[in-house]
Amino acid sequence: MTDWHATDPHADDRLHPTDPHAGDRPHSTDPHTPDPHAPDWHAPDDLAFRYADGSLPEADAWSLEKHLEHCTPCASRVSRAVRETAAGAVLAEVRQSVLRAAPKSARKPAPAPAPAPSPTPARAPAPRLARVLWAAGPALRGAWLSAVLIVAVGAVVLAYGAGYTGARPLLLAVAPVVPVIGVALSYGAYADPLHEITASTPSAGLRLVLVRAAAVLVVSLPLLTLAGVLVPSSGAPGAAAWLLPGLALTLASLALAGYVGCPAATAVTGGGWLCAVLAPALAAPGGRLTARLADQLATVLDGAPAQGAWAAAAVLSAVALAVRRPAYDHLGRP
């Protein structure tokens, strides 16, 4: 209270704390307005008007401003007074342009100053998870995902539920085809119901194809390898032996698709693999079929030379894909 006098000895005497009943009349225009620092003091209307038109001495204006920091009724009264002056039109204009420039989401929660978050962000999809699912494309939403699960779970059930000894060879023979099929079902007019819209967006082309192929691999490689680890080996190669062939066949399909289209390309690579593994096993003389299949798989998959060849095939396919990249940027047929 003393600093009120101290800050401005020449203050308008109406501001001096001479009225003991000021607290009872918060909105009074009583000329004997009490000290703005008193707990129950409120700014009278004429003070607000003089603040608004700039005729209030500077020190009084400061004190009033200090009071406004924690008194909403006075703040709104002063702001009303200011809006009635010439500055009001300017303020309204500024407010409009700020609102126009502000993102719409920031405007939405405005109606109530509630501390609770507005319902809008809560209902919006969780961006990161949504983006991962979006990137994954149609294969991970449809029948292909069920197929992967059936192959993986089926192998384990066959081995332990039915006591079937050929689960590992069978799984290794089928596994490399699974990501190839996934890629085939990921992109293109015949596989993606949204393709006509997708094709008109900047995302269309090789990048989206690769993102979706990666999603397919991320799901199928660990699942099928884990299933392979769980079933007994029955003389077949290790559970991870199919990873490089799987990758190589997937990349080869993508590269080939640049020449002959995705359905034909996947038919060639997937079908080629199955022929290379199953045909010799079926043709070979003697022994049980699963044993012959395990032998054939060992030839194709076991050892550094075989794995090295698959790695080389994967690299070559990647190079061919990079070379053939423009095919993915070609516009479709009319």
Add this chain to the structure above:
Amino acid sequence: MAGLRVRHRRTVALDSVDLDLGPGVHGLLGPNGAGKTSLIRVLATVAAPTGGRVELLGDDVRDRRHRSAVRRRLGYLPQEFGYYPGFTVREFVAYVAWLKEMPAAQVPAAVERAVERVGLAERVDAKVKTLSGGMVRRVGIAQAIVNEPDVLLLDEPTAGLDPEQRVEFRALLRELGTATTVVVSTHLVEDVAAACTEVTLVEAGRIAYRGTPPALAELGESAGGAGDNPIERGYTAALRTHRAAALEEAALEEVAR
């Protein structure tokens, strides 16, 4: 676009089409199979023309980098489009916004606004597969306008909408046309009369007529075309003239041989 030519295997869908489109609502009118969809798909950078040149927003779309820039500013509603069965309206529109490479921070608000503009705000969290055909078409319009495109291509947008929705949709078209180049293909002459600033008549892969809807209506009155309203009469009259001219041209060619 200049000298645009599109082939479907052996048949020519579009033959030497020259069009220059600016802001406004351009109606593409014509009988089924006239080449409207081919034209829209070429403009949407989905299909490549067999010949000719397409320039969108000042860039030749044959160049891949330019094409990406153009595609970000494009909206396209195909005549038929699918959706992922599990998607809600919000997810569907947000997914397309993602494909259009909109900044992630803008997507939620843009989706809300687009869905609101097509009058589906109340169904925003409904699965697309539970919606009626007309509503699905409105979802399609919402995905097309979610990035506030500079070029908006709508292939038969009013198909499946009931009369009231069509009236609302035309109002939206007029609003969009103030700042955007909107190309609407339709076989409903009422759409053209009510919403378009310009009408282009396509017949057998060629431009049969270009002008404003009132001018087409006037042509109908003066040339006495058949139909129930002025625009319809204009439509039939313009088609008749075009066909007669095409026949004459063919006859002359025959004589020249």
